[in-house]
Amino acid sequence: DTATSSSWNYPVYYVSLILLGPAGIKRCFEMSAALSGFGNAPVSKGLVVATVGASIFAQAARASHRHTPSVLHAASQLIVFRNPGELLFGAFLLYYFRVIERQTGSAKFGAFTLVTTGISAALHYAFTRLTRFPQAAVSGPYGLLFACFVQYFFNVPSTSKFMVLGCRLSDKSFLYLAGAQLLLSGGTASLLAGGAGIVAGLLYRFNVVGLKKLRLPSAVTRFLGRTLGPLLQDSRPPQILQAGQQPAAAGRGPAAPGTRAQAAPRGLAAGGLGSAAAVAAALPQPSPEALQQLMAMGFERGQAVRALQATNNDVNAAISLLLG
Numbered sequence: 075d076t077a078t079s080s081s082w083n084y085p086v087y088y089v090s091l092i093l094l095g096p097a098g099i100k101r102c103f104e105m106s107a108a109l110s111g112f113g114n115a116p117v118s119k120g121l122v123v124a125t126v127g128a129s130i131f132a133q134a135a136r137a138s139h140r141h142t143p144s145v146l147h148a149a150s151q152l153i154v155f156r157n158p159g160e161l162l163f164g165a166f167l168l169y170y171f172r173v174i175e176r177q178t179g180s181a182k183f184g185a186f187t188l189v190t191t192g193i194s195a196a197l198h199y200a201f202t203r204l205t206r207f208p209q210a211a212v213s214g215p216y217g218l219l220f221a222c223f224v225q226y227f228f229n230v231p232s233t234s235k236f237m238v239l240g241c242r243l244s245d246k247s248f249l250y251l252a253g254a255q256l257l258l259s260g261g262t263a264s265l266l267a268g269g270a271g272i273v274a275g276l277l278y279r280f281n282v283v284g285l286k287k288l289r290l291p292s293a294v295t296r297f298l299g300r301t302l303g304p305l306l307q308d309s310r311p312p313q314i315l316q317a318g319q320q321p322a323a324a325g326r327g328p329a330a331p332g333t334r335a336q337a338a339p340r341g342l343a344a345g346g347l348g349s350a351a352a353v354a355a356a357l358p359q360p361s362p363e364a365l366q367q368l369m370a371m372g373f374e375r376g377q378a379v380r381a382l383q384a385t386n387n388d389v390n391a392a393i394s395l396l397l398g
Contacts (some may be wrong), residue, residue, distance in 0.1 A: 114175075114176050114180075115172035115175045115176055115180070116180055116295065116298035117175055117180050117183050117298060118168065118169070118172035118183070121153075121215070121218075122165060122169050125153050125154070125155070125164065125165060125214075126161065126165050128150060128153050129153075129154050129161045132154045132156075133157075133158070151212075151214075152191060152195065152217075153214070153215055154213050154214065155213060159259065160214055160256060160259050160260070161214075163256045163259070164214055164219060164256060167219050167222070167252060167253065167256065168215070170249065171222040171226065173226075174186075174226065174229070180290065180295040180298070180299070181291075182286075182288075182289055184290030184295060184298075185288035185289050185290050186221070186225075186278060186288075187218055189274075189278060189288060190217060190218055190221035190274040190275060191215065191217050191274075193217075193273075193277060194216070194220075194221065194267070194270040194273070194274040195270070197273055197274065198217070201266065201270070212266070212267045216267035216270075217270055219253070219256065219271060220257070220267075220268040220269075220271030220272045220275060221271045221274045221275030221278065223249075223250075223253055224275025224276055225275060225278075225279065226246070226249065228279060231366075231367045232244035232245055232246045232367075233367060233389040234389075357383040358382075358383055358387065359383075360378070360382035360383060360387060361382065361387045364382050364387050364389045365378050365379065365382060367389055368381065368382070373396055377396060378396070381395045381396050
């Protein structure tokens with residue numbers, strides 16, 4: 075399977091780099107940075123820390139030819155990536171998918187993580203047994219990642235569209251391209267594991283046997299928040315949008331000339347008019363399309379309206395404010 079993996083992996087890797095290009099790679103990092111760290115996502119933080127730490131430890135153990143107990147080796151297959159390339163793409167995707175945890179809450183996302191990982195592992199095992207397909211050696215949380223892709227496809231709207239080589243793409247295309255790279259990185263092994271994850275994600279999406287009702291115990295989420303909270307914490311204080319408040323868009327720096335809609339009028343800032351109605355009237359009206367996108371991501375209408383008004387209808391900046 076190593077030869078198959080290499081023959082599949084490198085062409086996809088180079089095609090990914092060509093299609094992404096410098097602008098695409100920059101866009102990927104901008105999309106991830108806009109979600110402002112691991113705030114309100116302790117389960118995602120635990121997954122990233124466990125996956126990266128265990129993968130580095132496992133690679134160091136292999137390099138030193140240390141023997142790993144069979145039980146520990148079998149358990150590590152669910153979180154340990156076997157090479158740095160897969161770890162890079164896998165960790166990036168796990169980090170980005172924290173947006174799903176923020177949409178659903180840590181208790182529900184934690185249950186989703188356990189359920190889809192278990193279902194995908196069972197499907198993968200059953201397929202190889204029933205079809206007598208050669209047991210494919212794959213390592214890493216492929217099932218969880220591709221189950222997350224299902225939720226990402228259905229629940230997270232695109233915020234921008236553009237043309238590349240005559241093809242109309244959206245900002246979500248970069249995540250799908252990274253997923254395709256990971257899916258094909260291990261040949262048939264990663265294809266089977268990723269396919270099992272997609273099936274598990276669909277079963278969860280359509281609430282088969284009430285899977286969406288499951289929740290992680292609140293004690294577990296509190297424990298993760300208290301133990302992992304101080305790690306990798308965003309040092310910026312969260313911005314709370316109030317009526318009439320006009321925080322600057324995250325990462326944008328000073329306002330460009332002509333963008334007067336982002337600053338409250340002097341009389342309002344000084345309390346000259348003193349009425350909420352006057353404050354609301356002076357702010358820019360939110361775009362219906364942008365408002366629909368934010369509400370589809372799970373934000374309340376009032377929060378989405380204030381965020382869009384504060385960022386002059388910039389959807390990415392509004393998401394950053396709401397999640398920050």
